[in-house]
Amino acid sequence: xxxxxxxxxxxxxxxxxxxxxxxxxxxxxxxxxxxxxxxxxxxxxxxxxxxxxxxxxxxxxxxxxxxxxxxxxxxxxxxxxxxxxxxxxxxxxxxxxxxxxxxxxxxxxxxxxxxxxxxxxxxxxxxxxxxxxxxxxxxxxxxxxxxxxxxxxxxxxxxxxxxxxxxxxxxxxxxxxxxxxxxxxxxxxxxxxxxxxxxxxxxxxxxxxxxxxxxxxxxxxxxxx
Amino acid sequence: xxxxxxxxxxxxxxxxxxxxxxxxxxxxxxxxxxxxxxxxxxxxxxxxxxxxxxxxxxxxxxxxxxxxxxxxxxxxxxxxxxxxxxxxxxxxxxxxxxxxxxxxxxxxxxxxxxxxxxxxxxxxxxxxxxxxxxxxxxxxxxxxxxxxxxxxxxxxxxxxxxxxxxxxxxxxxxxxxxxxxxxxxxxxxxxxxxxxxxxxxxxxxxxxxxxxxxxxxxxxxxxxxxxxxxxxxxxxxxxxxxxxxxxxxxxxxxxxxxxxxxxxxxxxxxxxxxxxxxxxxxxxxxxxxxxxxxxxxxxxxxxxxxxxx
Numbered sequence: 001x002x003x004x005x006x007x008x009x010x011x012x013x014x015x016x017x018x019x020x021x022x023x024x025x026x027x028x029x030x031x032x033x034x035x036x037x038x039x040x041x042x043x044x045x046x047x048x049x050x051x052x053x054x055x056x057x058x059x060x061x062x063x064x065x066x067x068x069x070x071x072x073x074x075x076x077x078x079x080x081x082x083x084x085x086x087x088x089x090x091x092x093x094x095x096x097x098x099x100x101x102x103x104x105x106x107x108x109x110x111x112x113x114x115x116x117x118x119x120x121x122x123x124x125x126x127x128x129x130x131x132x133x134x135x136x137x138x139x140x141x142x143x144x145x146x147x148x149x150x151x152x153x154x155x156x157x158x159x160x161x162x163x164x165x166x167x168x169x170x171x172x173x174x175x176x177x178x179x180x181x182x183x184x185x186x187x188x189x190x191x192x193x194x195x196x197x198x199x200x201x202x203x204x205x206x207x208x209x210x211x212x213x214x215x216x217x218x219x220x221x222x223x224x225x
Numbered sequence: 226x227x228x229x230x231x232x233x234x235x236x237x238x239x240x241x242x243x244x245x246x247x248x249x250x251x252x253x254x255x256x257x258x259x260x261x262x263x264x265x266x267x268x269x270x271x272x273x274x275x276x277x278x279x280x281x282x283x284x285x286x287x288x289x290x291x292x293x294x295x296x297x298x299x300x301x302x303x304x305x306x307x308x309x310x311x312x313x314x315x316x317x318x319x320x321x322x323x324x325x326x327x328x329x330x331x332x333x334x335x336x337x338x339x340x341x342x343x344x345x346x347x348x349x350x351x352x353x354x355x356x357x358x359x360x361x362x363x364x365x366x367x368x369x370x371x372x373x374x375x376x377x378x379x380x381x382x383x384x385x386x387x388x389x390x391x392x393x394x395x396x397x398x399x400x401x402x403x404x405x406x407x408x409x410x411x412x413x414x415x416x417x418x419x420x421x422x423x424x425x426x427x428x429x430x431x432x433x434x435x436x437x438x439x440x441x442x443x444x445x446x447x448x449x450x451x452x453x454x455x456x457x458x459x460x461x462x463x464x465x466x467x468x469x470x471x472x473x474x475x476x477x478x479x480x481x482x483x484x485x486x487x488x489x490x491x492x493x494x495x496x497x498x499x500x501x502x503x504x505x506x507x508x509x510x511x512x513x514x515x516x517x518x519x520x521x522x523x524x525x526x527x528x529x530x531x532x533x534x
């Protein structure tokens with residue numbers, strides 16, 4: 001186990017050390033202490049390592065992640081796991097706005113609540129939120145899965161493309177072109193796997209599925225102001 | 226961008242440390258806005274007098290004899306305590322607003338930062354650490370306070386463009402964001418007779434709240450109305466005589482984090498600003514909801530007032 005004191009040794013040294021890990025590295029376990037809300041902690045990783053952050057972080061934690069597992073034992077600021085490609089990011093506390101934005105792959109688990117715009121423009125990432133998500137979540141979501149075990153705020157899935165949204169609790173309102181859809185056996189199967197991998201104590205049958213009505217794909221004069 | 230911090234103390238034992246705690250929080254936010262900084266502090270005068278905080282480029286000339294002139298104009302005793310480019314005029318209880326009116330004639334070069342019973346506002350161009358040092362903010366005690374560090378977008382970098390803005394007796398406003406309808410709103414408010422000094426968007430926001438309250442709205446009602454009438458991005462933190470309030474626009478792009486313990490309620494643009502507060506590891510930490518007015522005061526329990534977006 002490598003321990004890195006972020007307050008004592010600085011952010012550039014941390015990210016440089018993590019970037020230096022090759023795919024066959026022996027140093028697979030890293031612990032970061034004293035994050036104190038720092039920005040850009042463990043960004044741009046590309047090795048199968050496990051990074052544990054002991055405390056809360058600021059903007060863009062674990063952004064652009066590939067392969068690595070990053071576990072934040074606190075809450076994360078705006079843009080956590082932004083543009084993630086693969087790997088796993090787990091937030092034990094809450095996440096601020098636009099968690100998982102534009103993510104292409106991998107799994108983002110938020111054990112508390114996520115704020116507004118969770119999964120905005122997601123492009124293949126899987127996001128599982130144990131609590132609630134704020135307004136405009138999955139705005140323009142293109143592909144991937146957003147699972148919300150609690151409630152969703154206003155305008156869920158506004159202008160959504162082909163991402164799948166699963167919500168267990170209430171949805172305050174659906175955004176433009178987002179509709180409730182049938183939960184078919186393949187969706188229950190997919191959801192069961194996601195919930196299990198995310199350690200969420202919920203049954204797939206308790207969720208409703210939402211997705212695109214596909215009415216915004218082509219220009220329609222009725223949609224113009 | 227801009228950075229905001231706010232600290233409301235529940236535990237009176239922390240009051241001697243208010244200035245130091247706020248200064249530390251504000252310096253952490255320096256890279257959100259390094260061009261000017263300001264702090265509003267609430268502390269009671271030992272003799273219960275009211276206060277007018279003023280600023281002048283040349284304090285040696287502008288503040289000389291000012292207390293005597295003000296005493297003659299008000300017909301009561303007035304003392305002046307100088308603090309760098311600022312000075313606090315201690316006036317007879319309840320006469321701060323009258324003193325504000327009189328000072329335009331007594332000392333036209335002096336600019337009013339704030340008036341009220343307990344509020345003092347200190348603000349200048351420069352980094353938070355330099356602004357805090359020139360006014361020796363860490364040594365100031367108080368019950369609650371608000372700080373702001375500015376990255377200018379809508380108007381010039383000047384003392385008068387710095388935050389906090391005084392909106393009424395013992396009231397002040399800081400802002401993170403930018404208002405897009407401030408020009409039309411400024412014209413409207415000026416037609417209504419509201420005095421607006423600069424081309425700054427936040428000053429218009431402050432003047433809007435003042436105007437609403439002059440027409441009978443409470444501060445909470447004025448903040449709720451701002452959600453309808455102000456166009457743009459805003460996180461507002463407002464200071465009042467006995468507490469502070471927070472409101473975010475319905476889109477809520479601008480960041481905001483709050484923390485509460487038995488000892489304090491704190492606001493920061495980022496969690497970084499809060500990490501050195503006592504007992505923060507066990508604090509309740511959350512983000513204020515969009516389009517929701519929050520208040521904390523020494524006189525009542527907190528009661529978020531939700532308004533539909």
